[in-house]
Every structure is written in structure tokens, then in C-alpha cells.
Amino acid sequence: MNIAPVTNAEIIIVGGGAIGVGCAYALAKAGKRDVLVIERDDDVGNVTTSQGAGLCGQVRDNTERIQLAMHSVKTFRELQDSEVKPDWHETGSLRIALTESRVAEFRRLQQAADQAGLETHWIDNDEAGRLWPSMDFSSAQGILWCPSDGYMTPRSVAASYRYNAARMGVRFATATALETVRLQNGRVTGIHTNRGHAECRYLINAAGANAYHVARLAGLELPIVPVRHEYYVSIPIPGLTPDLPCFRIPELTLYGRVRDGGLLVGGWEPRALSTDPRAFSADNAPPPVVTDWPVLNSFSDRFSKLFPSARTIEKSWIGKGWPTFTPDGKFLIGESSRVPGLVMAAGCNAHGISGSGGIGKLLVESLFNPNPSAYAKSLSPDRFTEINWEWDSARPAAARVYETYYGV
């Protein structure tokens, strides 16, 4: 694909991961077409996004968050009808409770889903067994089925956003690294890159694990903490077909799906490994993730409760990376009032691919709707001021969001 020159644009997006290219697509659909995406890698979707497990779960604990995910599903369906597809599989998903207190939590989640207009049903263990024949559901106390959940291939999602945004006029400058941000009277006016400089009205910071650094280049300190996350994919297992539903087993802190004929199983470990973004520079990615076999083996041990052979099946591929977490577990979306022109689209909290469609919608709302919703406002970077947070507590708080991902 062509690499666009670095030229002035109304909106420059730094970062071509799922969030950056998803925002480019949403902006173009909203009629904002003077948009330049700069990405330091040779292609979009090559960094954290490429490592994503690709699950998209819409059942969340509040209406607005569910509607955000529902908008993503709508976007994936729409992209699936285009020439370059996100490889969206609307398989449905099983949320499996192993205790009565979890069943009670699922009931609350279902109420939120009902309010948001998301279809969910309780199904019995026999029906779950028909949907996932090789899984043993005998320990399940309740199973919530969401028929419109599913999964996609993360790199394909990024490629699909890129293709469809480019068709609407968005320019993509890959192999282009942001080096400095130009400010005038405290407002962002442009950027310098390794391939030249450009002026802009808005600079959207979608730099993933470097979003902290890009904000710093504009003079804003934000608590964006990379936290390590991993999953494994097993060798192919007879009978596992791509149409089997995704699953989540909160008591075991596990999620999964079928990938390449094998099992993809990921999870949340009780002690998260975070890294301090201040310890590496804007020019660098976070330190490489070293595969943590004890953690991955703990996933297969736990999963053997429902899939007895999980413990012994060979693992053939490991997904790993540094999604970022915020101390309150919410996305960072919108313009900073302290640094006008700097707009955040970051703090993915490990659901930035499934969130990308909804994040793009909220970004457009927060920038161009004169009366954005209370939810859009609640995601503003302005919630973190100079005095209401500090690193000593922000980093453990962000790690805690990871550790309690499936907390009740």
C-alpha cells in the first residue's frame, strides 16, 4: 500500500492499532475526511492489536458500556460486508457460572443487558453441551448465552478499518514515527515526525503502550499503565470448528474460543505484572514480554475442570503483549481541556479491539457533538488532573483492575 506523505490535516491520529484505525473509520463515516494516520510500524495492527485474542463480549455491568460494545458488533457486521473483512464470526458466547454468587452476578448483568437492548438467555447444561460438545458443563450452576457475541481476527480488523477509511479519503503514513508535538499558547498545532512535519487542529493519541509518552510530549501526564497479558493456542483438536461459541468462566478467570482448529485460552492472573511507562522513552516500545509458562500452565490446569485434556494438550502459539490499564478501568476518550487539541483514544483496559467500534463513535461524539452524553464526558482525560492522582497509587490501582477483571 502507498505510504502517504506527512502533510497538514485537520486531524492527525498517532497510532495505527485497532483503536487508531477504528477512530479513523468512525471519523470518516461522520464526514471528517481530512485525516492522516501516522504509524511507526510498517503496517497497521502490528503491535498490541496483533496479539489480541479477538473476543468481543458485550455483556458488561452498565448500560452505556454494553451499548459501546453493541456498536462495535454493528461495526464488525458492517465491515464484514466490505471487500476487506475483519473475519467476524458471530458465534455467540457462553458465560459459565460455577457458584451461586456468580449466578446472582449474571442476573445483574442480564438486567443491564435488558436495559441496553442486548439479547441474552439462560441455557441449561444440556443445551450448552449441544453448543460445545467436547466441554464438560457438569460443574456449571448457570450459563448465560449471548447470541450476538463473537470473535474476529485482530490484524484483519485493523486492515479492514484501514481499507474502508482509506476509501473515504483518510491518508495512512506507515513507517512514520511521531517525534515531537508542536504547541502554541498551550494548544497543539502540529507534529514533527521522522518523515517531516505537519500542522493539525486535533492530534488524536492512539499510541497504545506509548500513549503515556505521546501525552507527555504535549505536556500532559496521564496514568496509562501497560500490564502484561497472555494466552495460549493449542495444537488442533479433532471436533473443534470455527463456529463454536466463545466462552468465559469468571470463577476460573478464564476466557477462550477456537482458533486454527485448536483451543485459545487466556486468563487473568491474581498478581499482575505491570511496567512503569516512565521507565522507557517515547521512541521505544515496552520491554519484550517473556513467555510466562507457569502462568500459562495455570490456565490449562484450571480449564481442565471443564475440558479434561486441556492439561496435556500441546501449546503451539502464545499471544502476549502490554495492553494499557487506567486506575479506574475506563477508557480515555476525548480532548484535554488542559492541552486543547490533544485528544485521547487510549487506556484500552484489554478490550480495545472489541471496543474499537464504540470508542470511535464516542470519540466523534465527544469532539463534534455540542452536547455529548454524560457517559462520553465520564471518559474524558480531564478526570485525571495534576493534583488528584499520583503514580504510587495509580500503578497498583491499574494492576488491580487487571487482577479483578472478572471480580464480582
Ligand SMILES: Cc1cc2nc3c(=O)[nH]c(=O)nc-3n(C[C@H](O)[C@H](O)[C@H](O)COP(=O)(O)OP(=O)(O)OC[C@H]3O[C@@H](n4cnc5c(N)ncnc54)[C@H](O)[C@@H]3O)c2cc1C
Ligand atoms: C494477549 C492479549 C489478548 C488480548 N485479547 C483481547 C480480546 O480478546 N479482545 C479485545 O478487545 N482486546 C484484547 N486485547 C487487548 C487489545 O489487544 C488492545 O486493547 C488493543 O490492541 C489496543 O489497541 P491500540 O490501538 O490502543 O494499541 P496498539 O495496537 O498497540 O497500537 C498502538 C500503535 O501506536 C503506534 N505508535 C506508538 N508510538 C508511536 C509513535 N511515536 N509514532 C507513531 N506510531 C506510534 C504503535 O506502533 C502501535 O501500532 C488483548 C491483548 C493482549 C496482549
